[in-house]
Amino acid sequence: MGRQPSAKPTSFDIAYLAGVSQPTVSRALRGSKSVSAATRANIQRIAQELNYTVDKNASSLRSQRTHTLALLFFEDPNPDESMINPFFLSMLGSITRECARRGYDLLISFQQMHNDWHVTYQDSHRSDGIILLGYGDYQLYLTKLEHLVEMGTKFVRWGSVSEDGIGLTVGSDNVGAGEQAGAHLVEIGRRRIAFLGDASDHAPEFQDRYDGLCRAMRAAGVEPDPALQRDAVSSEDSGYAAAKSLIESGQNFDAVFAASDLIAIGAMRALAEAGLRLPQDVAIIGFDDIPAASLTSPTLTTLMQDMKGAGTLLVDALLARIDDRPVEQRILPARLIKRQSTAV
Amino acid sequence: MGRQPSAKPTSFDIAYLAGVSQPTVSRALRGSKSVSAATRANIQRIAQELNYTVDKNASSLRSQRTHTLALLFFEDPNPDESMINPFFLSMLGSITRECARRGYDLLISFQQMHNDWHVTYQDSHRSDGIILLGYGDYQLYLTKLEHLVEMGTKFVRWGSVSEDGIGLTVGSDNVGAGEQAGAHLVEIGRRRIAFLGDASDHAPEFQDRYDGLCRAMRAAGVEPDPALQRDAVSSEDSGYAAAKSLIESGQNFDAVFAASDLIAIGAMRALAEAGLRLPQDVAIIGFDDIPAASLTSPTLTTLMQDMKGAGTLLVDALLARIDDRPVEQRILPARLIKRQSTAV
DNA sequence: ATATTATGCGTATACGTATACCCTATGGCG
DNA sequence: CGCCATAGGGTATACGTATACGCATAATAT
Known part of the structure; x- marks a missing residue:
C-alpha cells in the first residue's frame, strides 16, 4: 500500500x-x-x-478563524466603470500587499448597493472581517452598517471619518484638503469660488471638502456665496452639467473647486465651450489626481489622497478590530498637486 | 440552556x-x-x-472543493501603478461578477513575477483553480507554468493565444487587431509605419500586434521596414524614449502604431516636442483604449479589447477545466476606435 | 401474490487541523 | 531523599458538512 x-x-x-x-x-x-x-x-x-x-479549510474549521479578509466594493447601478479605477486600484494593491504581509488572504466582491450583502456576508464563515469600499446612496448604506454592528461583524470602511461613528472608519482629511484648495485659490487672488459637488448628506466626503473650502475662505476674510455651489456626482457628464448650469445662471465667479477630477474635467469642457480662459478667467482645482489630470489642457491642479497609506491603514485597523485590540479612527492627509489650471 | x-x-x-x-x-x-x-x-x-x-470551511473540507477561484495578478518590479488599471479593472469586475453568478468566491493576490507563487499556491486547498493575469518576463513565466501543469493545478491565463500551448489561454486577437490598425493607416495613405513595442519573444502579445501590422501592410503592397520598429515596454517613459530614438535616427516615417496607449501617449509627447504635427505629419494609433486616450490632443485612435467578455470567458474556461469538461482556446475580437490622431 | 426496483431518508463516518487535558520525565528545592 | 514545578509532548475529541451504505416503504413488474 x-x-x-x-x-x-x-x-x-x-x-x-x-x-x-x-x-x-x-x-x-x-x-x-x-x-x-x-x-x-x-x-x-x-x-x-x-x-x-x-489545509486552510481544516484549519479554519477547527479554529474558527479563516485568516481571510473580505473586500466589498460597492458600485452604483450605472458606474462609469473605467473611471473608478485610479482611485480604487492603488488601494486594492496596497490592501492586497498588506494582507499578504500579515498572512491573510483577500476575498473580493463587487456589490450593488441595493443588494442584501449584509445578510449574505454575515455568517458565511468566509472571512474574519470585512473592508467596505465605495460610494452610493449614503443613507441606505447606514442602515445596513447598523445591521452589521448588531450582528457583531467586524468591519472597517473607507469614507468620511467624522460624522456618524457607525463602525470604524478610515478616510482622507477631506476638510483639511478643502482648506488647502481654498487657501491656494485665495492666494492666487480668487474671491468668487464655486464648488461643484453634492453637498447634501448623501455624500459626506464631498460635504467635508466644501466645508473645508468655506473655512479657508472665511479665514481669508471672504464670505462664500451659496449660490456658487452646484450639486454633482462623480462623473464627467455631471460635472459638465453642473458647470453649464453655473455659467447660465449668470453668476460671477473666478474659480472652481470640483469635488473630484472627473467633475473637474467635465467642468473644464463646459467652461472652454463658454469661451472662458483657464486659468486666467477661471482657475480650477480637482480631487483625486487621476492619471487623466496631467493630460488635460491646461493640466489640472488637484488633491492627491494617500491611497497606499489608506490600504495599509484599513487592513491594520481591521485586524486590530478582529483581535479586539483598541483602535481609533484614522485620518490621512491629502496633498495639493499644483498644475497649470491654477498657475496665473 | x-x-x-x-x-x-x-x-x-x-x-x-x-x-x-x-x-x-x-x-x-x-x-x-x-x-x-x-x-x-x-x-x-x-x-x-x-x-x-x-459553513464554507466545513463544506470545503469534506467535499475537497472550495468553490473559490484565485486570481493571481503579476506586476513588474517597478510598475507604473496607476496605469495598469484601465486594462485590469474592468476585467476584474467581470471576473468577479461571473464568479458570483456561478456561486464562486474570488481570492485575489498580487504577485511579483519572481516569487515562488507556483509553489505556494499549488496545494493550499484555497481554490479550485487559478486565473493568471499580467505581464512580465515571459520566459521566466513559462517555466513556472510548466510546473503548474505538472502538479495538475487547474488554471487559465490571459495572454497571447497561439504560440506555445502551455495551459489554457484566453486572449484578444492581437494579430487581427494589428491588421485593423495597419489597414486603417494604409487607408489614410500612410506607407512608412513605425511600430513601438517589444517585438521579442518576451512579449508575445506585442509581437502578435506587430505581425498583424506587417500582414496588413503587405496585403496592401507595402513592405514593412524593420528599421522602423523600436522596443518599448508599456509605459509613458518607454514610449517617449522609443519615439525619440526613432526621430533621432533620421528615419522617415508618417505613422506610428504603438503597442499600448501608454506608449502612444509618451510617443506623442516626443513627436510634439520634435515639432511634428499630429496627425498631418505623423498619424498614431494606440492599444487598450484607456480613459486618457480620449483626453490627449489630438485624441488618440486606439484598439479596444473586450475586457468584459474576457473576464467571463476566463471564468467559464476555468470552470470547464475544473470539471474536466472539454474546452478550447478562445480568441476575442478587438475593435478599432477612430479618433483625431488618424483623422486626416 | 411474490419478486423487483425505485424513492426517501437515517446511520455511520471521514475530511485535516487545533486545543483541552493528561502524563511522564527531569531538575530544583527543602 | 521526598515534593513539586516545569518542559515536552501524547490522547482524545471537536469543528460542520458531505457521502457511502443500509433499510424501510411504496411502486411497479411478472
Whole structure:
C-alpha cells in the first residue's frame, strides 16, 4: 500500500516521518513554545521537503478563524466603470500587499448597493472581517452598517471619518484638503469660488471638502456665496452639467473647486465651450489626481489622497478590530498637486 | 440552556426544526434529487428563517472543493501603478461578477513575477483553480507554468493565444487587431509605419500586434521596414524614449502604431516636442483604449479589447477545466476606435 | 401474490487541523 | 531523599458538512 506520491501530505504524514504525534506537528508549525527547538526544526525541515502546506479549510474549521479578509466594493447601478479605477486600484494593491504581509488572504466582491450583502456576508464563515469600499446612496448604506454592528461583524470602511461613528472608519482629511484648495485659490487672488459637488448628506466626503473650502475662505476674510455651489456626482457628464448650469445662471465667479477630477474635467469642457480662459478667467482645482489630470489642457491642479497609506491603514485597523485590540479612527492627509489650471 | 440566539445555526439546528436528519438537510440544500419536494421546501424555508448559510470551511473540507477561484495578478518590479488599471479593472469586475453568478468566491493576490507563487499556491486547498493575469518576463513565466501543469493545478491565463500551448489561454486577437490598425493607416495613405513595442519573444502579445501590422501592410503592397520598429515596454517613459530614438535616427516615417496607449501617449509627447504635427505629419494609433486616450490632443485612435467578455470567458474556461469538461482556446475580437490622431 | 426496483431518508463516518487535558520525565528545592 | 514545578509532548475529541451504505416503504413488474 503506502501513500500515493501524488496525494497531498497531511500533518499525519509529517508526524510519522518526524516520529512525533500529529498535534505536535500542528504546534511546531504554529510556533507554540511547548515544543523543543530541535523537534520544531526537524518538523519544519520535513514539511519543507514534502511541500506540505496547512489545509486552510481544516484549519479554519477547527479554529474558527479563516485568516481571510473580505473586500466589498460597492458600485452604483450605472458606474462609469473605467473611471473608478485610479482611485480604487492603488488601494486594492496596497490592501492586497498588506494582507499578504500579515498572512491573510483577500476575498473580493463587487456589490450593488441595493443588494442584501449584509445578510449574505454575515455568517458565511468566509472571512474574519470585512473592508467596505465605495460610494452610493449614503443613507441606505447606514442602515445596513447598523445591521452589521448588531450582528457583531467586524468591519472597517473607507469614507468620511467624522460624522456618524457607525463602525470604524478610515478616510482622507477631506476638510483639511478643502482648506488647502481654498487657501491656494485665495492666494492666487480668487474671491468668487464655486464648488461643484453634492453637498447634501448623501455624500459626506464631498460635504467635508466644501466645508473645508468655506473655512479657508472665511479665514481669508471672504464670505462664500451659496449660490456658487452646484450639486454633482462623480462623473464627467455631471460635472459638465453642473458647470453649464453655473455659467447660465449668470453668476460671477473666478474659480472652481470640483469635488473630484472627473467633475473637474467635465467642468473644464463646459467652461472652454463658454469661451472662458483657464486659468486666467477661471482657475480650477480637482480631487483625486487621476492619471487623466496631467493630460488635460491646461493640466489640472488637484488633491492627491494617500491611497497606499489608506490600504495599509484599513487592513491594520481591521485586524486590530478582529483581535479586539483598541483602535481609533484614522485620518490621512491629502496633498495639493499644483498644475497649470491654477498657475496665473 | 438552549441555543444562544447569537450562535450561528448549523445544519443540525435546521434538521432538528424540520424533524429530519442532518444529512437530509445537506442534501436538500444542495439540490439532491433523493429528497422529496415537500421536505426540501420545508427545509429551505427554515434555513431562510434562521439566516442559515452553509459553513464554507466545513463544506470545503469534506467535499475537497472550495468553490473559490484565485486570481493571481503579476506586476513588474517597478510598475507604473496607476496605469495598469484601465486594462485590469474592468476585467476584474467581470471576473468577479461571473464568479458570483456561478456561486464562486474570488481570492485575489498580487504577485511579483519572481516569487515562488507556483509553489505556494499549488496545494493550499484555497481554490479550485487559478486565473493568471499580467505581464512580465515571459520566459521566466513559462517555466513556472510548466510546473503548474505538472502538479495538475487547474488554471487559465490571459495572454497571447497561439504560440506555445502551455495551459489554457484566453486572449484578444492581437494579430487581427494589428491588421485593423495597419489597414486603417494604409487607408489614410500612410506607407512608412513605425511600430513601438517589444517585438521579442518576451512579449508575445506585442509581437502578435506587430505581425498583424506587417500582414496588413503587405496585403496592401507595402513592405514593412524593420528599421522602423523600436522596443518599448508599456509605459509613458518607454514610449517617449522609443519615439525619440526613432526621430533621432533620421528615419522617415508618417505613422506610428504603438503597442499600448501608454506608449502612444509618451510617443506623442516626443513627436510634439520634435515639432511634428499630429496627425498631418505623423498619424498614431494606440492599444487598450484607456480613459486618457480620449483626453490627449489630438485624441488618440486606439484598439479596444473586450475586457468584459474576457473576464467571463476566463471564468467559464476555468470552470470547464475544473470539471474536466472539454474546452478550447478562445480568441476575442478587438475593435478599432477612430479618433483625431488618424483623422486626416 | 411474490419478486423487483425505485424513492426517501437515517446511520455511520471521514475530511485535516487545533486545543483541552493528561502524563511522564527531569531538575530544583527543602 | 521526598515534593513539586516545569518542559515536552501524547490522547482524545471537536469543528460542520458531505457521502457511502443500509433499510424501510411504496411502486411497479411478472
